[in-house]
Each structure stands twice: as structure tokens, then as C-alpha cells.
Amino acid sequence: MTRSGRLAGVGAVVRRRLLVAVPVLAATSVGMFALGAASPVDPAKQYAGAAAFTASEENLAQLRANWGVDDPLPVQYLRWISNLAQGDLGWSTSRHEPVASVLAARAGWTLLLIGVALALVLVASLLLGALAAYRRGGLFDRALRAAAYAVQSMPVFWLGLAAIAVFALALGWLPAGGLTDVTATSTSWSDVAHHLILPVGVLAVSQAPWFVLFVRDAVAESMRDDHVLAARARGLPGRTVLFGHALRTALLPFLTLVGTHLPELVGGAVLVETVFSLPGLGAVTVAAALGSDFPLLAAITLVTTAVVLAANLATDLAYAAADPRVRLDG
Amino acid sequence: MTRMRPTFRRLVASTAAAGMFVLAGCSAPAIPDGSSGGATLVVATSDEPDALNPVLNYGVDGASLIFDGLVSRDDDNRLVAGLATALPELSPDGRTVTAKLRDGVQFHDGTALTAQDVVFTYQAVLDPTVDSTLRSDLDMVESVTAPDAATVVFRLRYPYAPFLQRLTLGIVPAKLLSGQDINTAGFNRKPIGTGPYRVDSWTPGDRLVLTANERYFGGRPKNNRVVVAFVADDNVRAQRMRAGEFDAAELPPKLASGFDADATYRVQRVPTADYRGVMLPTGNPVLADPAIRRALSLAVDRAAMVTGLLGGAGEPAFGPIPPTSEFADPSIIGKPTADPTAAGAVLDAAGWTSGPGGVRVKDGRPARFTLMYPASDTLRKDLALAVTADAKKVGIAVTPAGLTWDAIDPRMKSDALLMGYGTPYDPDFVSYKLFGSTFAGQGYFNPGSYRSEVTDRALQEGRDQIDPTLRKAAYAQFQKQLAADVPWLFLTYLRHTYVLKSSVQGVAPRVEAHEHGVANSLWWNIDTWTRS
Numbered sequence: 001m002t003r004s005g006r007l008a009g010v011g012a013v014v015r016r017r018l019l020v021a022v023p024v025l026a027a028t029s030v031g032m033f034a035l036g037a038a039s040p041v042d043p044a045k046q047y048a049g050a051a052a053f054t055a056s057e058e059n060l061a062q063l064r065a066n067w068g069v070d071d072p073l074p075v076q077y078l079r080w081i082s083n084l085a086q087g088d089l090g091w092s093t094s095r096h097e098p099v100a101s102v103l104a105a106r107a108g109w110t111l112l113l114i115g116v117a118l119a120l121v122l123v124a125s126l127l128l129g130a131l132a133a134y135r136r137g138g139l140f141d142r143a144l145r146a147a148a149y150a151v152q153s154m155p156v157f158w159l160g161l162a163a164i165a166v167f168a169l170a171l172g173w174l175p176a177g178g179l180t181d182v183t184a185t186s187t188s189w190s191d192v193a194h195h196l197i198l199p200v201g202v203l204a205v206s207q208a209p210w211f212v213l214f215v216r217d218a219v220a221e222s223m224r225d226d227h228v229l230a231a232r233a234r235g236l237p238g239r240t241v242l243f244g245h246a247l248r249t250a251l252l253p254f255l256t257l258v259g260t261h262l263p264e265l266v267g268g269a270v271l272v273e274t275v276f277s278l279p280g281l282g283a284v285t286v287a288a289a290l291g292s293d294f295p296l297l298a299a300i301t302l303v304t305t306a307v308v309l310a311a312n313l314a315t316d317l318a319y320a321a322a323d324p325r326v327r328l329d330g
Numbered sequence: 331m332t333r334m335r336p337t338f339r340r341l342v343a344s345t346a347a348a349g350m351f352v353l354a355g356c357s358a359p360a361i362p363d364g365s366s367g368g369a370t371l372v373v374a375t376s377d378e379p380d381a382l383n384p385v386l387n388y389g390v391d392g393a394s395l396i397f398d399g400l401v402s403r404d405d406d407n408r409l410v411a412g413l414a415t416a417l418p419e420l421s422p423d424g425r426t427v428t429a430k431l432r433d434g435v436q437f438h439d440g441t442a443l444t445a446q447d448v449v450f451t452y453q454a455v456l457d458p459t460v461d462s463t464l465r466s467d468l469d470m471v472e473s474v475t476a477p478d479a480a481t482v483v484f485r486l487r488y489p490y491a492p493f494l495q496r497l498t499l500g501i502v503p504a505k506l507l508s509g510q511d512i513n514t515a516g517f518n519r520k521p522i523g524t525g526p527y528r529v530d531s532w533t534p535g536d537r538l539v540l541t542a543n544e545r546y547f548g549g550r551p552k553n554n555r556v557v558v559a560f561v562a563d564d565n566v567r568a569q570r571m572r573a574g575e576f577d578a579a580e581l582p583p584k585l586a587s588g589f590d591a592d593a594t595y596r597v598q599r600v601p602t603a604d605y606r607g608v609m610l611p612t613g614n615p616v617l618a619d620p621a622i623r624r625a626l627s628l629a630v631d632r633a634a635m636v637t638g639l640l641g642g643a644g645e646p647a648f649g650p651i652p653p654t655s656e657f658a659d660p661s662i663i664g665k666p667t668a669d670p671t672a673a674g675a676v677l678d679a680a681g682w683t684s685g686p687g688g689v690r691v692k693d694g695r696p697a698r699f700t701l702m703y704p705a706s707d708t709l710r711k712d713l714a715l716a717v718t719a720d721a722k723k724v725g726i727a728v729t730p731a732g733l734t735w736d737a738i739d740p741r742m743k744s745d746a747l748l749m750g751y752g753t754p755y756d757p758d759f760v761s762y763k764l765f766g767s768t769f770a771g772q773g774y775f776n777p778g779s780y781r782s783e784v785t786d787r788a789l790q791e792g793r794d795q796i797d798p799t800l801r802k803a804a805y806a807q808f809q810k811q812l813a814a815d816v817p818w819l820f821l822t823y824l825r826h827t828y829v830l831k832s833s834v835q836g837v838a839p840r841v842e843a844h845e846h847g848v849a850n851s852l853w854w855n856i857d858t859w860t861r862s
Contacts, residue, residue, distance in 0.1 A: 040736035047380070048463040050845050051387055053751050053774045054760065055463040060773075062458045062465075066513070095534065096380040096518065105534065161565060168573050176573040177566055179536050182559050183370045277561045277570075279535030 010317065017313050021306070028305045029298055030077065036294045037073045043093050044069075046291035067093055069294075080298065090295030094287045099299045102284060107303070109179065110280035113196065114269050117203040121211055122258070124204070129215025130247045134238065136220050144216070148209035156206045156268050160275030163202050174198050177277040199276040203268050207261070214257055218250035225249060252319065259315040262308065370555040371834075371859055374567050374579035377847030378560040381518035382529065382538075384500030385454045387464055389849030391755065395540060395556070395856065397500025397523035398547075400429050400448065400482070405838045405855075407754055409494055413443065413501060413524065417494065424489025424796050429497070431480045435547045437503045438528040445476035450504035452484075454512055461513045467759075468496060489794050491801060492756035500525070526551045526857035535560060538848065542857075551857035552836070558848050571595075571829055577861070578830045578837075578853060580846070583643035586827035596832050598852060599643045599825040600839040603652040603754035606713055608701060608819040611778035613743040616699050619692075621680030622726065623816035628676065629724040630717055631668035635822050639712045643825040649809045650752065650761050652823055654841045657757045659806040662813040673724040682725070690725035698727040702741060703748040705732030710748040713821055717748075742777035752823075754841040757805045762789050765808075765817065780817035828852045833861045 044063040045052040052060070064070045068079065083090055089099035132141040151159070168176035175181065175198075180191045219242070222228055228245045236244075270282030281300060288296040379388045384397050392402050392412070402412040411417050411432075418429040435443040452474040455462050470490040475483050486493060503522055507515060520529055526548065527540035538558040542551040559576065561567040568585040570576060581589075589595040610617045610626070617623060632646035646666040651658050677690055677697075685691030689698060703714040711732055718728040731745075738747060753759045767786050769775035788811065791804035812818070826842050828851075836859040839852055853859070 041734075042736070045735070047461070048387075050751070051463040051466075054466055054763070056466040056469070056775075057773050059463055059466045063461050063463070066459060066461055091514065094380075096386070096513075097534075098514070161569065164566075164569050164573075169569065172573075176570045176575065177561065178559065178570075178575075179533070182372050182537060182557055182575050183555075274563055275566055277536070277559070277563070277566055279533055283535055283562060 013316070014313065017309070021309050024309065025302055025305055028301055029081075032298050032301050033073055033077050033080075033294060036292060036297070039292050041290070041292040043067065043292040046293075047093055047096075067091075069093075069292075076294070080295065089299045092288070092293055092296040094291035094293035094296060095284060099295050102296060103281075103299060103303070106279055106281045106284060109278055110269055110273070110282065113199060113203060113272065113278065113280060114265055116196070116200045117207065117269075118258075118265060120200065120204040121208050125208055125211035125215050126247065126254075129212045130219050130242055130250075132212075132216045133219035133223060133246070134242050136223075141216070144212065148212050151205060152209040154206070156202070156271040157275060159206050160199075160202045160272055163198055164275070167198060177275070179278055195276075199272045199278060202275075203265075203272045206268055206272075207265055210261065210264075211254075211257065215247075215250060215254060218253060219246050222246045222249040255315050255318050259311050262311055266304070369553060370557060371553050371577045371856060371861070372557045372559060372575065373851075373853050373856070374559040374561050374570065374576045375847050375851060376560070376562050376564070376567065376580070377845075378534065378562075379848055382521045382532065383502065383512070383515075383518045385451060385460060385462055385464070385502060385512055386518060387462060388500070390464055390467075390499050391753070391843060391845075391850050392498030392500070393854035394500050394523075394525065394849040395527045395853075396521060396525045396529060397502070398435075398525050399498040399500055400431075401494060401497045403498065403755075403840070405840050407840055412498070413448075414497075418497065420491070420493060420796055422796070424491060424493075424794065425486045427484040427486075427493055427497075429482045429484075431482070432547060433480070435524055436545050437524055438522045438543060439503070439506075441503060441505060443501065443503075443524055444479045445482045446479070447501050447504045448482045449474050449476045450508060451499065451501050454502070454507070455499070457512075459513075464499070489796070491793055491796050492758050495755045495759070527556055530555075546857070548857075552860050553857070556853075556856055568829075576831075577834050577859075578828055580826065580828050580851060583641035583825070583827045586643075586829050587641050589829045594832055596830045596834075598828045598830060598837065598839055600828065600842055600852060601645070601652070601654050602824050602826055602842040602844070603655070603752040604750065604824045604826070604842070604844040605647045605650060605652070605752045605820060605822065606710065606748065606750040606824065607647060607821050608714075608717060609742070609747045609749050609778050610817060610819060611743055611746065612781070612817070613779060614699055614745065615695065616697055617746060619680065619682075620815065621676050621682065622697060623819070625673040625676045625682075625724055626717075626721060626726065626819050627664070627816050628669045628673035629726070630720045630819065630821065632821055633666040634668075635713060635716050636666075639709065639716060640822060640824065643827050645823045645825075647820040647823045649812055649820055650764070650818070651757050651805065651809060652752065652754060652841065655754060655757065657802060657805045659809040661806075662809050664813075668720055668723070670724050677724065677726075684725055687727075688722070688725055689727045696727065697725060698729070700729045700731050700741075700745045701748065702731050702733050702738050702745050704735060704738065706734075709824075710750065714748050717819070717821070739773075742774075743771060743779065747777070749818075750824075751844050753843040755843070757808070758789070758793050761808070762793060765789065765812065778817060780815070782811055782815055782817075784811045785815070826852070831861075835860045835862050 044060040048055050080090060092099045092102050095102050128144055132144045135141055164176045167174045175195050179195055180187050184191055223246045228241060231241045231245045273280040273282035285300050382388050384390060392399050398412045400412055400414040401409045404410050409417055413432055413435060414429040415432050418427050420427055431445055454460055455464050455468055470486045470488055471484060472487045473485045500523060506517055506522055519532060526543055526546045528543050530539040530541045532538045540556040542554050544550055564582050564585055567579050568581055571579040586597050590597050610623050612618050636644040648662050648664055682690040682692045682697055685696060689696045701714050703710040714730045718730050721728045751760055763769045763775040765780055765785055766789055767781040770779035770781060785808055788804045788808035792801050795801050826846060838855055
């Protein structure tokens with residue numbers, strides 16, 4: 001069967017998934033508001049900070065009235081939805097600026113961090129995992145597994161601080177944090193790239209063990225499959241068998257793993273952003289959650305949900321492309 | 331289908347290269363800019379403002395770098411003229427203040443400052459649709475008017491002796507904000523003030539870049555640029571300080587002391603009015619007994635808390651007025667170390683006799699109470715545990731409970747709470763609401779419902795009387811009454827600790843308030859800092 005034939009149902013699948021996505025997103029946003037209503041945190045006190053101790057109850061009540069946070073939940077929700085329909089994501093009470101501009105200023109950096117780290121993890125884990133599986137129990141395999149277990153047991157936070165201690169303080173090769181040089185007069189790409197090497201590296205290294213060990217096991221498994229044994233029996237060179245036959249079979253479950261591991265990567269990114277003082281979404285998400293900043297939380301939750309749904313769709317499409325047995329009819 | 335057929339050798343080489351990229355990246359050394367020029371100064375703090383607008387609580391106590399108030403404060407926190415030509419005076423009835431504006435002061439955009447800007451600023455704070463918590467501090471203002479372009483008149487609802495202290499609020503240009511929704515104005519991100527620095531750029535979560543205001547009425551700043559880096563995590567801030575990125579950084583005492591031995595750095599431990607203590611609610615049947623409260627005050631080892639928990643960066647506290655204040659009454663200062671014998675004697679005399687498990691009992695009620703603290707605050711946790719240990723030695727059982735504020739709030743009437751606040755500027759500011767009986771049980775104002783006629787009268791005197799001698803006498807009375815009633819168990823005053831590069835000159839620490847970030851930190855006078 002040709003590739004175009006295999007992906008014939010793409011349009012229908014995408015349409016069907018979009019139809020499903022609407023109720024999922026609606027349910028997520030309702031759940032978000034319901035959780036917010038159950039939260040005992042007072043956004044006015046959070047906003048006031050230390051001034052909450054000197055601000056009168058009347059003063060705080062005025063703030064709540066200005067924001068409409070005392071209105072009944074359905075009223076707040078309908079207001080939010082109708083604003084959303086007009087393209088207005090609302091006002092972030094914790095950041096004190098429109099939600100859209102919070103996202104615009106910060107989402108890019110988080111996506112860049114996650115995107116580059118993910119690409120790095122994928123390439124490195126496929127190469128290293130396959131190599132380790134090829135000589136199972138060999139020196140490289142044992143060293144790689146030991147390293148993977150060691151890294152797996154290190155908290156991201158610790159790994160980040162250790163990386164700063166070595167590469168920024170002891171060796172002085174890389175900056176210890178920030179997005180640009182702290183005295184820079186403009187944001188140049190080379191400066192940003194220089195500053196992102198450590199955070200991307202730390203995030204990639206911290207997430208890699210899972211992927212490396214998975215690829216190693218999957219490839220080792222498929223080295224014993226009939227078609228791989230047959231390929232070997234035909235006398236094909238080792239590398240052809242490894243990358244052409246064994247790794248290709250192992251790729252399928254790996255795609256699923258990438259999809260399910262995405263939330264973990266996001267969690268790691270939040271910590272990495274903290275350690276390297278990057279102005280991404282991580283810190284504001286935490287502040288929004290602690291400060292009951294519903295509009296910002298809702299927007300971040302919706303964006304995340306949309307990304308996960310899109311990732312699932314992409315995984316399924318990739319599956320169909322990679323495995324001739326899978327049809328896009330479900 | 332095309333298929334990559336790399337040789338193993340090539341594969342290993344490219345893997346190694348990828349690894350090198352991850353680990354080393356480009357090996358160009360990161361030399362911090364301006365380490366010799368002195369043109370740019372970089373400071374780091376964890377405390378990032380929500381908005382750079384004084385109306386929305388940015389730098390209301392002055393020293394905001396971007397704005398000026400009618401008055402400002404010198405090295406000793408004494409009021410001096412700011413945008414006003416001279417220190418304004420309170421009328422004899424304590425209800426009218428007239429300020430004359432300096433000539434020729436310009437905002438960063440070149441427009442002239444007029445009395446209308448001052449009127450607009452204060453009216454904006456008082457407008458209920460503006461999200462300002464400063465309104466609570468200015469509720470004495472009845473009206474603010476501008477009889478002419480260089481005169482501002484404040485009329486107060488009631489006599490308020492420390493009113494001049496409230497005139498440090500930065501003045502914003504009326505022209506740029508009137509008719510706009512101040513809560514959402516773009517001004518809050520890119521403000522225009524009269525101060526020594528103009529805002530060049532602000533990347534929230536990253537840094538604030540300020541450039542010198544050539545036309546500053548107080549003289550051009552001695553440096554061209556100031557960068558405030560926002561680094562929320564203490565350890566990260568310390569590491570970046572060590573990497574040479576910052577000229578000054580605020581760090582917790584224990585991290586700061588790591589720089590003590592290094593001659594390239596200087597550690598400043600700045601006295602503050604920021605106290606920590608235990609609020610003892612009268613609604614708790616055990617804590618309602620003054621003997622228990624007095625015994626606790628004798629039993630705690632404040633000196634050990636300062637050395638053990640604060641790394642020496644603090645002073646024992648015996649009342650809400652810091653020892654550095656001219657209003658501090660020396661007679662209330664007790665023994666900094668624990669005196670369990672005296673505490674035991676107080677308890678014995680009040681009828682608290684030793685009971686089962688070493689816990690004292692009176693009328694069948696064990697001397698037991700819960701001490702709450704905000705769980706996220708490690709210092710308050712440490713202090714709560716220290717109080718628990720000290721109280722145990724005199725037969726009082728304390729149960730520490732780390733909670734979130736929303737869990738603490740409903741319990742403040744009956745459970746003790748580790749609280750902290752304090753401002754060095756005037757004893758009226760926090761204490762009037764914290765210890766006045768009219769505020770009993772109102773949220774964070776007097777949550778323990780402490781009631782004393784003597785205290786009420788003294789606090790009112792301090793507010794009503796303009797004569798400094800009478801005020802001093804009133805606050806002496808206030809402090810003595812608190813020391814006798816012990817509505818709070820005062821523990822320590824903190825010192826804010828900063829690490830500086832030794833090359834930085836012109837630093838003049840002054841007593842700091844609880845709140846310190848971009849504004850009102852060690853760098854309050856950074857416009858006069860230089861690098862040798």
C-alpha cells in the first residue's frame with residue numbers, strides 16, 4: 001500500500017478530533033472554574049501581598065468588586081466565555097496585565113526550551129539506546145545504563161545548580177542564568193542561544209534516561225524478532241540491521257512514550273526556568289495557582305490541553321505513517 | 331525509501347559532538363560587561379513589583395528610583411524636601427498641610443511638574459475603582475486641592491501627626507493617566523516619573539533596565555544605567571552573584587555569610603524595623619491568662635534565635651518599635667537569653683502547677699496551645715520550633731502547625747500565630763491597627779482581639795498630638811503597657827543582608843522596612859554609587 005493511501009483518512013480524523021476537542025476544552029475550563037471556586041485563597045489578599053496586613057477589609061472588598069471575583073461562578077464563567085469569544089482572554093490579577101500579553105511574552109521561551117530539549121533528547125536517545133542494544137551487556141551498554149540510573153535519581157533542581165557550579169562558576173564557560181547578558185542593551189539571538197545552552201542541556205539530560213532506557217530495551221527486544229533474525233541470516237551488515245530493521249520496529253511504542261512523557265517535560269521545564277531565572281510560563285503558572293488568578297490559569301490550562309490533544313493527534317498520525325498495519329479509521 | 335547508513339565511527343563521532351554541544355556549548359567565556367567601566371550597575375532581588383506605578387503600591391515609601399514624592403528621606407530616614415521646596419508643615423490643628431512645589435522639575439518626557447499632578451496622584455489612590463491597597467493608609471485625607479500651579483493643600487478628616495510621612499508617595503503625570511483606566515494602563519509597564527532614572531525596558535521575570543535622567547533635579551546620577559535583575563530563587567541568586575554578574579544582591583543571612591571570607595565581596599547587614607513575634611490571642615483559654623504570656627516572654631531565648639536561626643543577622647525584640655527608632659523606650663528591654671527560673675516563678679504564683687508529662691495544669695486545664703506559622707516561610711517555621719522547645723522547658727506544651735494563610739485566617743482568634751511586619755518610619759503606621767481595640771478581630775488588624783484602655787489612649791495621643799515630646803511620651807506609655815500585657819511575644823528584629831562587590835562605593839545603609847525590593851532596598855541611593 002502506498003503512503004498516500006495509508007494516510008487517506010487524515011482529513012476525516014482531524015475533523016473528528018476537532019469535534020471531540022471542543023467538549024474536552026469546555027469541560028476542562030468548567031472544571032478549572034469549579035476548582036477555583038472551591039479554593040479558599042483570596043485573590044485580593046494575594047494581590048496586596050504584604051500590604052494585606054495594612055489594608056482595610058473595605059479596601060480589599062473594593063478590589064474584589066473591581067475584578068468581579070465575588071460574583072457567582074456561572075456569572076464569572078459566562079463572562080469569561082463571552083470575552084473569550086471576542087478574543088479577549090481576560091485580565092491576570094496576579095501579573096496585573098492582560099492574559100494575552102502574559103502568554104505572548106512568556107510562552108515563546110517555554111516552547112523554545114521544551115522544543116529544543118525534546119529534539120535533543122529524541123536524537124540522543126535513539127542513537128545511544130540503539131548503540132547500547134546492539135552490544136547488550138557490553139561496556140558501552142553498562143556505562144550508559146549506570147549513567148541513566150544515576151541521572152534519573154538526581155532532581156532537576158539539583159542537576160541545574162550542579163551544572164551552574166561546574167560550567168558557570170568553576171569553568172566560567174557559560175552564563176549562570178537569565179535570558180540575556182544582564183547588562184545587554186538588546187535581545188540578540190546569539191546572546192539568547194548562549195544563555196539557553198545550560199538550561200536546554202540540563203532539561204535534556206534530566207529527561208533523557210527514560211527515553212534512552214526505553215529505546216535500548218525496545219531495540220534489544222526487536223533484535224530477536226523474526227524479521228531481524230531473517231535480515232541477519234541474509235547476511236546484511238550490522239548497522240543496516242540495527243537502524244533499518246530493529247530500530248524501526250522499536251520506534252512505534254517510542255512514539256507513544258513521547259506523547260505520554262510530554263507533561264513530565266513541561267514539569268521539568270518549570271523547574272529549569274526557576275533555576276536559570278528564565279522568564280517563561282513556569283513561574284507565572286505557579287504564581288497564578290497560588291494567587292487564584294483564574295483567567296491566567298484558565299488560559300494556560302486551555303493552551304496546555306490544546307497542545308496535549310494536538311500531540312496525541314500527531315502521535316496517531318505518525319503511528320499510521322510508520323506502521324502499515326495501523327489504519328486511520330478509528 | 332532512503333535510509334541513512336552511517337558507519338559506526340561516524341556515528342560515535344557525531345554522538346560525541348552532540349554531547350559536547352550539550353555540555354560545553356560554545357566555549358566563549360562569559361565576561362560580565364562593565365566590570366571596569368562603572369557605567370552600568372547591576373543589582374539583584376527576588377521581589378518583583380506587579381506594576382511600576384506608585385498609585386498601585388510601587389515604592390510608596392519613596393526611594394523608588396523612578397519617581398519622587400513631595401518629601402523624601404535621608405540616610406537616617408529623616409524627612410527632607412523632595413518635590414516640595416521645603417518640608418511642608420502641619421497646621422496647628424493637625425488637619426491641613428500645604429506644600430509648595432519646586433520650580434522647573436520635569437517628568438522624563440520633558441513636561442513640567444505642576445500641582446495638578448500631585449492632586450491627580452492622591453485622588454487616584456483614593457478612587458475606589460482603582461486597585462490600590464494604599465487607600466487604607468490614606469483614609470485620613472478628606473481632600474487634596476491645587477489653589478495654584480505650585481501649591482498643594484491637603485485637608486484631613488482628623489488630626490494625623492505623622493501625615494508628612496505619607497507624602498513620600500511618588501507623583502505620576504496627570505496628563506498621561508487622566509481619563510484612562512489606571513488598573514490597566516500601559517503606563518504601569520513603562521512609567522514616566524521625575525526620578526533619577528527613567529525606565530528603558532522591563533521584561534517581567536527577567537530584569538528592569540533603567541537609564542540615568544540627565545535632567546534630574548537632585549543632580550545627574552553618577553552612573554549611566556542601572557539593571558535590576560529579578561531572580562526569585564535564593565540559591566540561584568547567590569550563585570549568579572558569585573559568578574560576578576551582580577554588583578549587589580539581596581541574600582538570606584546564611585547564604586550571605588558564605589561571602590564573608592572573600593575580599594572581593596562585602597556583606598552588609600542592614601538593621602530593620604522588621605520584627606517577628608507570636609501573636610497570642612485572648613480568645614484562647616490558656617493564652618488569655620497574662621501569667622502564661624509573661625512566662626513565655628521570659629522563657630524564650632531570643633539571643634539563641636538571633637545567633638542560631640538568623641546567623642547573627644538580627645537583634646532580640648521586646649516591642650514593636652525598633653531600637654533604632656527615636657520613639658524606642660529602653661526600659662522595656664529585657665534579658666536577651668532565657669530565664670526559665672523567673673518564668674517558672676510567674677507560673678507558680680499564678681497557680682499553674684506541674685502536671686502529667688511535665689505540662690503545667692491550672693483548674694484541670696493543661697497549659698497547651700497551638701502555634702501556627704505560614705508553612706512556606708522557613709524562618710517562621712524555625713522560630714516556631716524554637717519557641718516550642720523553650721516553652722517546653724517551663725512546662726508549657728506548644729503544638730506547632732505549618733499552614734497556608736487561608737487555613738490560618740479563620741483560626742487567628744483562638745490559635746497563636748507567628749507573624750511579622752514593621753516599618754521604621756512612624757510608630758503609628760502599623761501599631762495603631764495592630765494593637766487598637768477598635769480593630770479587634772478585624773482580619774490581620776489585631777487578630778487576637780487585644781484590648782487595653784491604656785494602650786488605646788496612648789495610640790490615640792500619638793496620632794493626635796503634633797508636639798514630638800508629647801508623642802514620645804505617649805509611645806513610651808504604649809510600649810510599657812505592651813510589655814506588661816504581652817499581647818504579642820516579640821522575638822527578633824531581622825537584619826536584611828546584602829552582598830556587594832567590594833569595588834562599589836557610596837553605599838549608605840539605612841534602617842529598612844519589612845518591604846524592600848526594587849524600591850527602598852540597600853540601593854535606595856544608587857544614583858550616587860560608583861565603582862572604584
